[in-house]
Amino acid sequence: VTIAKPSGKYHHGDLRQALLLAAKQVIEEQGSKSLTLRGVARLAGVSPAAPYRHFIDKNQLLTEVANQGFEELCDDLAVVQERGISDPARRMQALGVAYVLFATKNPAQFRFMFGSDVPVPDPSTSLAQAKQRAFGYLLDSMKECQRIGLVREGNARYFALCSWSMVHGVASLYVDGQLPTLVPEPHAPEEIAALVTATLWSGLFAAHKQSDRSHG
């Protein structure tokens, strides 16, 4: 899919998709503050009014970009899911690491997805549903861990909330560039994600100690 309209042609072909791609590109390269509807139209080689044939307003464009971001996040989580990791504990941890890695690999996009540029959606929208779907991966994995007896009894949604909060908090700190000032040595995202999820894990285990996990 190409962004710029072929010169000399009047109709674009797939302007809607081109605008979404252009918007994502601007976010990645210059941050969401530089994201302008007119600028996006310019990148697509089209007039300032053209986007209004495909989106109600700028907000709808932003919401759709965020939506695609959450779909990508879900894809990453799905890849982990389908890797078929036999140990549910390791799978759970892999999901957390994947979450943090998504943020570190697409920091601008991650900031945007949870930032104040995109308005809070009501639960019926596809954006809200995509968010819930991402949460679902953690939840399912958590339930599986409970079923096998790896995680102690209790409301799985709360446990999943804890798990989600943790990786989300770390990811947020990372993209805000604050991790280096808070923890002593610089660690690779994988390491720090694993370390944090492991720490949570040792709290979820019914067994007494899991020093091998929580330090490895």
Place this chain on the structure above:
Amino acid sequence: VTIAKPSGKYHHGDLRQALLLAAKQVIEEQGSKSLTLRGVARLAGVSPAAPYRHFIDKNQLLTEVANQGFEELCDDLAVVQERGISDPARRMQALGVAYVLFATKNPAQFRFMFGSDVPVPDPSTSLAQAKQRAFGYLLDSMKECQRIGLVREGNARYFALCSWSMVHGVASLYVDGQLPTLVPEPHAPEEIAALVTATLWSGLFAAHKQSDRSHG
């Protein structure tokens, strides 16, 4: 301190503080997307160019507003600190609850403080230092818990990071309005904050089980 300039007077008196107050008011009442330098100047009863005698540009105003937000957060944490809760575990948890409560009581401000409106600061700025100071409360409390043997051995900064990530993640979900769709029953912020910190806690304890804490 009054925001609007006394009519008929040429000089404002304390325009700088008035602009900061006006900005905070707009964020609380209409969200950071409606925050406009011209609008803020209007609220202060002053011309569009007047703010430039007190701030380099709009970014500096926003950064200063965020900075004041973190100072308020530090104040809330300091209140908990100085309450002199004897049990370090309870104090630690109280800090987490205070963090979440700050977010739920000032959702727009909290969103703004961590949102993409305020540019990522370099570590030398007072904004970065205020963030570190807030983190310091958790860190000190964590070290105290370790000293007494309540928390197992390990890098206190990582444990504090886990603790911070957790409450920050919950707070983020709350201000994004997603908590109700993720957890079944609607809980008061205090409850959910306590529940989450307790879950983390049972992972930090060296002892085997703390069912009384983690469910109460």
Place this chain on the structure above:
DNA sequence: ACCTGAACACCGTTCAAGT
């Protein structure tokens, strides 16, 4: 059905000029 061009109200920022 899709896009353009011009227009409107607004914004951030600058700068000479006023008090």
Place this chain on the structure above:
DNA sequence: ACCTGAACACCGTTCAAGT
């Protein structure tokens, strides 16, 4: 030292008009 007024380039959005 602090503030105003007018100006510039820009933005989101609309609407008649073009293909």
